[in-house]
Amino acid sequence: MSPTNTLEVNAERLWATIERSAEIGRFRDTGLRRLALSREDQQVRDLFVGWAREAGCAVEVDPVGNIFARRPGTDSTLPPVAIGSHLDTQICGGRYDGVLGVMCGLEAIRTLNDRGIQTRRPIELIMWTNEEGARFSPPLMGSLAFAGKLPLAQVHDTKDDAGLRFGDELERIGYAGKAPLGNRPLDCYLELHIEQAPHLDREGCDIGIVVGGYKTLALRIDIQGETSHSGGTPMLERRNALVGAGYLIAAVNDIGLAYAAEQGRTTTPRIECFPNLPGIIPEHVRLIVDFRHPDPAGSGGNQSAG
Numbered sequence: 346m347s348p349t350n351t352l353e354v355n356a357e358r359l360w361a362t363i364e365r366s367a368e369i370g371r372f373r374d375t376g377l378r379r380l381a382l383s384r385e386d387q388q389v390r391d392l393f394v395g396w397a398r399e400a401g402c403a404v405e406v407d408p409v410g411n412i413f414a415r416r417p418g419t420d421s422t423l424p425p426v427a428i429g430s431h432l433d434t435q436i437c438g439g440r441y442d443g444v445l446g447v448m449c450g451l452e453a454i455r456t457l458n459d460r461g462i463q464t465r466r467p468i469e470l471i472m473w474t475n476e477e478g479a480r481f482s483p484p485l486m487g488s489l490a491f492a493g494k495l496p497l498a499q500v501h502d503t504k505d506d507a508g509l510r511f512g513d514e515l516e517r518i519g520y521a522g523k524a525p526l527g528n529r530p531l532d533c534y535l536e537l538h539i540e541q542a543p544h545l546d547r548e549g550c551d552i553g554i555v556v557g558g559y560k561t562l563a564l565r566i567d568i569q570g571e572t573s574h575s576g577g578t579p580m581l582e583r584r585n586a587l588v589g590a591g592y593l594i595a596a597v598n599d600i601g602l603a604y605a606a607e608q609g610r611t612t613t614p615r616i617e618c619f620p621n622l623p624g625i626i627p628e629h630v631r632l633i634v635d636f637r638h639p640d641p642a643g644s645g646g647n648q649s650a651g
């Protein structure tokens with residue numbers, strides 16, 4: 346029996362939409378640098394909001410800048426089917442990570458419009474603010490605040506490396522919205538995401554279904570040494586914070602390798618060093634250490650991050 350309700354999206358249009366979005370924040374040859382609340386983030390938000398409005402959606406923004414674009418259903422009392430992801434990227438991110446999840450939702454709405462199909466439930470396209478955490482930490486900030494896991498004031502007071510405040514930057518790009526934060530009933534939530542691992546590609550699979558996540562524990566570790574002259578100070582009298590950090594980074598990696606078979610993961614993704622100058626023994630190092638494991642007990646954490 347052939348299916349009777351097959352509805353195909355317009356693949357060329359979806360592709361063109363993604364390619365157009367990838368013109369904003371181009372970085373290196375094919376990648377993107379579109380940090381949360383930057384000028385590039387503002388541009389891609391404006392583009393997305395314009396497309397959503399053209400597709401007949403009503404757009405709302407909440408106080409952390411999450412965007413909700415709603416296509417009405419025939420029964421407006423029902424909670425919507427939500428589809429979404431994020432449009433911010435890492436400093437050298439890809440053009441599909443997050444973008445695909447937002448734009449395929451838009452394409453689904455455009456396809457329903459083309460066919461004149463009304464749905465009973467509204468469809469809500471969601472763009473979450475600062476999923477990546479590349480500029481403002483932690484990641485998943487918009488969705489955490491939406492879920493009531495992160496207080497609004499804490500989000501607004503978060504600063505980037507340059508000391509710029511999240512709340513001020515959100516205001517500056519025009520996305521400090523007035524829609525209530527959270528308490529927004531959703532019937533279900535769908536997110537298509539590009540695979541961030543080599544497995545599906547290796548197996549020749551086009552698509553997989555997410556059955557779990559990596560629970561994450563992030564630690565901030567401060568190592569205090571003593572600054573001094575790298576010529577004058579005898580080797581045995583040095584307290585070099587960066588050397589201590591080096592041993593720690595290698596040890597963290599060894600822990601990950603030891604648990605590799607059980608899918609344990611460890612990384613030291615970030616290092617800050619002071620004064621970080623030639624000829625000077627480092628006084629202070631701050632590391633971010635990241636432990637992940639499919640089993641929460643394995644990572645010691647309870648928060649899943651992308």
Ligand SMILES: [Zn+2]
Pocket residue numbers: 431442443476538651
């Ligand atoms: Zn993503």
